[in-house]
Amino acid sequence: MRIFGCVFFAAITIVLIYFLDNQLTLNGSKTPRFGFFLSPQKGFWQNAEPANANFNGNFNFTQLLGKTEVYFDERLVPHVYAENEHDAWFVQGYLHAKFRLWQMDFQTYAAAGRLSEIMGDSSSGTNFLKIDKFFRRLGMVYGAEKTLHAMESDPQTKSACDAYTAGVNTYINSLDEKDYPLEYKLLNYRPELWTNMKSALLVKYMSYDLAGYEQDFERTNAKALLTKAQYEALFPYVEDSTQLIITDALPKIKDQPVVTIPSTADSLYFNYKALVAPLDSAIKPDKNNGSNNWAVAGSKTKSGRPILCNDPHLGLNLPSLWYEMQISTPAFNVYGVSLPGAPNILIGFNNNCAWGLTNAERDVRDYYEIKFRDSTMQQYWYNGVWQNAEMRNEIIKIRSKPNDTEHIAITVFGPVMYDPHYPDKLHTNKYYACHWQAHNESNELGSILKLLRAKNYTDYLEATSTFECPSQNFVFADKPGDIAIHQAGKFPALWYRQGDFIMPGFDSSYAWQAYIPDSLQPVMHNPERGFVSSANQAPYDTKIYPYYIPAYFSLYRGWLINRNLSFMQNITTDDMERLQTSFYNLLAEKALPVLLNNVSFSKLNKTEKNYLTVVSSWNLENDSASIGATVFKLWMDSSISKIYGDELNSSGLPVPNVEPAALLKNIEKDSAKLFADDISTSEKETLEEDITAAFKSIVPVLEKAKRDGVIEWGKFKDGGIAHLLKIPAFSRLHVNAGGGVNIINAFGKDHGPSWRMIVELTDDINAYGVYPGGQSGNPGSKYYDDFINTWAAGKYYRIHLYDKQTISSQKNNLGVMIFVK
Amino acid sequence: MKFIVVVLLTALLGYAAPLYFTWWSFAITSFIIALFVHQKAFATFAATFSGLFLLWGIMAMLIDNANNHLLSQKIATILPLNGSSLLLILVTALIGGLISGFAGLSASLARKINT
Numbered sequence: 001m002r003i004f005g006c007v008f009f010a011a012i013t014i015v016l017i018y019f020l021d022n023q024l025t026l027n028g029s030k031t032p033r034f035g036f037f038l039s040p041q042k043g044f045w046q047n048a049e050p051a052n053a054n055f056n057g058n059f060n061f062t063q064l065l066g067k068t069e070v071y072f073d074e075r076l077v078p079h080v081y082a083e084n085e086h087d088a089w090f091v092q093g094y095l096h097a098k099f100r101l102w103q104m105d106f107q108t109y110a111a112a113g114r115l116s117e118i119m120g121d122s123s124s125g126t127n128f129l130k131i132d133k134f135f136r137r138l139g140m141v142y143g144a145e146k147t148l149h150a151m152e153s154d155p156q157t158k159s160a161c162d163a164y165t166a167g168v169n170t171y172i173n174s175l176d177e178k179d180y181p182l183e184y185k186l187l188n189y190r191p192e193l194w195t196n197m198k199s200a201l202l203v204k205y206m207s208y209d210l211a212g213y214e215q216d217f218e219r220t221n222a223k224a225l226l227t228k229a230q231y232e233a234l235f236p237y238v239e240d241s242t243q244l245i246i247t248d249a250l251p252k253i254k255d256q257p258v259v260t261i262p263s264t265a266d267s268l269y270f271n272y273k274a275l276v277a278p279l280d281s282a283i284k285p286d287k288n289n290g291s292n293n294w295a296v297a298g299s300k301t302k303s304g305r306p307i308l309c310n311d312p313h314l315g316l317n318l319p320s321l322w323y324e325m326q327i328s329t330p331a332f333n334v335y336g337v338s339l340p341g342a343p344n345i346l347i348g349f350n351n352n353c354a355w356g357l358t359n360a361e362r363d364v365r366d367y368y369e370i371k372f373r374d375s376t377m378q379q380y381w382y383n384g385v386w387q388n389a390e391m392r393n394e395i396i397k398i399r400s401k402p403n404d405t406e407h408i409a410i411t412v413f414g415p416v417m418y419d420p421h422y423p424d425k426l427h428t429n430k431y432y433a434c435h436w437q438a439h440n441e442s443n444e445l446g447s448i449l450k451l452l453r454a455k456n457y458t459d460y461l462e463a464t465s466t467f468e469c470p471s472q473n474f475v476f477a478d479k480p481g482d483i484a485i486h487q488a489g490k491f492p493a494l495w496y497r498q499g500d501f502i503m504p505g506f507d508s509s510y511a512w513q514a515y516i517p518d519s520l521q522p523v524m525h526n527p528e529r530g531f532v533s534s535a536n537q538a539p540y541d542t543k544i545y546p547y548y549i550p551a552y553f554s555l556y557r558g559w560l561i562n563r564n565l566s567f568m569q570n571i572t573t574d575d576m577e578r579l580q581t582s583f584y585n586l587l588a589e590k591a592l593p594v595l596l597n598n599v600s601f602s603k604l605n606k607t608e609k610n611y612l613t614v615v616s617s618w619n620l621e622n623d624s625a626s627i628g629a630t631v632f633k634l635w636m637d638s639s640i641s642k643i644y645g646d647e648l649n650s651s652g653l654p655v656p657n658v659e660p661a662a663l664l665k666n667i668e669k670d671s672a673k674l675f676a677d678d679i680s681t682s683e684k685e686t687l688e689e690d691i692t693a694a695f696k697s698i699v700p701v702l703e704k705a706k707r708d709g710v711i712e713w714g715k716f717k718d719g720g721i722a723h724l725l726k727i728p729a730f731s732r733l734h735v736n737a738g739g740g741v742n743i744i745n746a747f748g749k750d751h752g753p754s755w756r757m758i759v760e761l762t763d764d765i766n767a768y769g770v771y772p773g774g775q776s777g778n779p780g781s782k783y784y785d786d787f788i789n790t791w792a793a794g795k796y797y798r799i800h801l802y803d804k805q806t807i808s809s810q811k812n813n814l815g816v817m818i819f820v821k
Numbered sequence: 822m823k824f825i826v827v828v829l830l831t832a833l834l835g836y837a838a839p840l841y842f843t844w845w846s847f848a849i850t851s852f853i854i855a856l857f858v859h860q861k862a863f864a865t866f867a868a869t870f871s872g873l874f875l876l877w878g879i880m881a882m883l884i885d886n887a888n889n890h891l892l893s894q895k896i897a898t899i900l901p902l903n904g905s906s907l908l909l910i911l912v913t914a915l916i917g918g919l920i921s922g923f924a925g926l927s928a929s930l931a932r933k934i935n936t
Contacts, residue, residue, distance in 0.1 A: 002930055005862075005927075005930040006927050006930035006931040007927075008927075009923050009926045009927035009930060010924075010927035010931070012923050012927075013848060013852075013920060013923040013924045013927055016919060016920055016923060017845045017848060017920060020845070020916065020920070021843075021844075021845060034916070035844060035845055035916060035920070036844045038877075038912065038913045038916055038917075039839065039844040039877070039917070040877050040880035040881045040884060040913065041836070041839045041840070041844065041880070042839060042844040043844070044892065044896055045880070045881055045884045045885075045892075045913070046884075047892060048884050048885065048887070048888035048891065048892040048893065049888060049892075050887035050888060051887060051888060051889045051891075052887070182892075727899065728898070729895040729896070729898040729899050730895060779892065779895055780888065780891060780892035780895075781891075782889070782891060
């Protein structure tokens with residue numbers, strides 16, 4: 001009996017420990033190891049940071065060359081004073097790791113197609129293996145290897161990266177399992193040592209996010225559904241009303257590369273037949289990765305000095321993409337936001353100048369259809385002979401499962417992204433190679449490391465001229481009064497519509513024939529109008545530009561910014577805050593009269609008429625309390641789908657989005673009749689009917705929203721900032737604020753101004769900034785999301801390029817760290 | 822008296838062992854304590870249970886108070902415990918207590934086999 005009892009309870013203890021020390025599977029996802037996770041000495045409790053925590057520390061690391069002092073201000077922004085550049089990047093790596101280790105590690109796993117190693121092949125309904133395959137086949141690792149080579153070939157970049165990596169790893173090596181960031185404990189894995197390759201992967205991830213949007217498959221599908229005239233009407237190259245970024249005349253140059261349209265283009269490329277497999281729409285960067293930046297000259301400001309503003313619009317997540325800091329060395333003194341995962345300050349200002357970025361939105365990714373000799377993909381037909389393809393095997397490790405290997409053929413155009421094995425849903429039995437600028441060897445980090453120490457306009461130009469991908473509009477302003485803007489990037493010289501559709505890959509005639517010379521990418525410097533600006537619109541006058549420059553340009557933000565800046569005078573930073581957070585809807589200003597003009601009032605019932613009154617008396621502001629904004633948004637979307645839905649959605653395959661601007665132009669130019677083919681009544685009636693029907697169809701949606709108490713715009717669009725793992729408890733969902741697509745204040749659902757910055761280049765720089773997050777990546781810290789309310793309210797923090805004496809005497813500092821050899 | 826000594830020893834060694842070994846190493850120390858300090862089976866269970874229950878419960882509560890319940894409320898939403906910090910502290914304490922208690926109980930029964 002005793003023996004039985006002893007064995008029985010010993011067994012219970014062992015079984016209990018076993019279950020609490022292992023992950024269990026619940027509803028298709030793995031739990032943490034509960035015993036470990038709940039242990040106050042090891043588990044999540046250790047991540048519960050005391051509210052009154054200080055951030056003091058004295059560290060001795062043999063890798064350092066001198067002494068570095070770090071002062072954390074009242075918002076936990078570190079101000080780093082290093083005796084040399086090496087130590088500055090080491091300490092940046094250490095701080096990034098201390099406050100953001102899980103995030104930077106996780107993002108590089110994602111970029112490298114390695115999420116299955118952490119998450120298993122699927123979890124909570126997300127197919128991680130599919131995501132991994134996508135990134136592998138896109139050639140992210142292939143591109144990162146080339147980027148790494150370029151980074152390590154440049155001595156300045158290499159030494160910064162080496163110091164940074166050493167800093168990250170010094171922090172990782174100091175960790176006990178109780179110190180791991182919370183997410184490691186939740187998912188039950190450990191941090192991996194950092195490498196320069198991981199920094200390269202991060203750069204590639206930015207390229208994917210910012211230069212990875214194209215709709216070549218969708219467009220190829222649309223081409224099969226539409227006539228050429230219809231296609232041009234729906235998907236115009238550039239909207240006529242575009243406010244160009246660079247308004248200067250283009251320089252005349254000799255030896256300008258000439259590109260020729262292949263002789264077979266009419267029959268093989270501009271055809272309107274074949275269908276292709278759809279691209280997986282689940283894995284795609286956000287098309288709305290837009291941004292605003294501008295700089296006004298001293299002639300337009302109250303202080304007489306330039307003011308520079310920037311708000312890059314990106315996917316909003318927690319922990320935030322950005323980590324704010326000041327870095328001071330004998331070579332430079334810079335303040336701004338850095339991307340954790342590489343040595344950088346990406347957007348910011350130094351003692352002499354300020355700079356900001358918007359995405360150029362240029363399409364630098366094309367697909368070629370490859371004809372292989374057989375399914376082994378060893379040889380493909382190119383220029384009249386069978387060429388050998390290189391084979392690249394990408395091994396995907398899967399947690400608690402055997403490895404998966406992707407065999408990817410590399411052609412002269414690039415990796416074969418789609419073949420009969422991928423995607424496996426719709427076998428077209430065709431092969432498509434992906435040709436992407438991000439596959440090329442380039443060193444963007446090197447440009448940023450030059451830019452952050454720029455002293456003047458010449459330094460700025462030199463730094464941006466080597467920036468290749470993802471191409472950016474670099475805005476610039478300095479204390480002496482220069483303002484400038486430059487669309488920096490490496491772009492192919494293309495013929496009209498080249499690469500919009502999938503191209504034949506059997507010979508070199510469809511290849512990119514040349515790159516656009518730098519001189520045809522002019523910089524606008526101190527224009528007479530007193531300002532420069534960009535908001536992802538077309539850079540040059542495309543009617544006279546010698547090459548086709550495909551892109552996903554925006555129209556309304558750039559237009560509105562220029563309309564405001566051109567009449568503004570005596571500008572202060574307060575005025576700039578108001579402009580940067582403006583809710584005015586220029587699309588509605590243009591579109592609402594057209595919609596109202598085409599609705600049949602007599603056909604509406606009482607409820608519908610009430611909503612029509614709401615939208616017609618709306619003040620065109622997309623603020624959080626606006627009901628008119630909700631009505632307009634629904635009506636616009638519904639009209640587009642009513643008018644063009646028949647033609648475009650008939651195949652059931654994905655098609656490109658029709659932009660509201662295209663609809664307006666078509667109504668204005670009466671070319672909506674191009675789509676009247678399948679409709680029996682006359683064209684004018686049809687448009688009215690469609691727009692009236694569109695209005696009627698949204699009223700039940702509005703009524704439901706009203707019943708649910710979410711009809712006001714802020715609640716209706718339901719913006720929020722989600723944790724990278726989409727865990728609601730670690731997210732700040734339902735942030736009730738205005739904004740939206742096409743609005744200068746671009747906060748939509750999960751996307752928007754990721755960092756708002758305003759810098760007045762007075763002698764003592766007068767600067768403001770805010771981002772929707774917090775300096776700590778730890779959900780157990782009060783500094784995790786403490787900027788979000790300020791950001792959502794359209795308010796800013798004063799930001800300082802402190803000297804060491806001033807910061808060290810501030811009263812509300814949260815800590816001092818000293819790093820010595 | 823013996824009971825209190827066991828409670829205190831369980832808590833003390835239950836704190837010390839995981840500083841050097843894995844999180845559940847307190848099960849071994851509780852087992853050893855129960856093996857050497859002789860009590861009735863139920864008393865041993867109660868004492869070794871209480872030692873860890875109090876240790877984990879008090880530690881969690883101190884950490885939670887210093888943190889203004891920020892993280893515990895988030896974790897108690899995920900687990901799910903209705904966002905209740907107090908429930909989460911109880912669950913934490915209970916898990917520590919149960920492992921320790923069963924380890925102690927089996928030791929107390931093992932000891933009786935020898936005597």
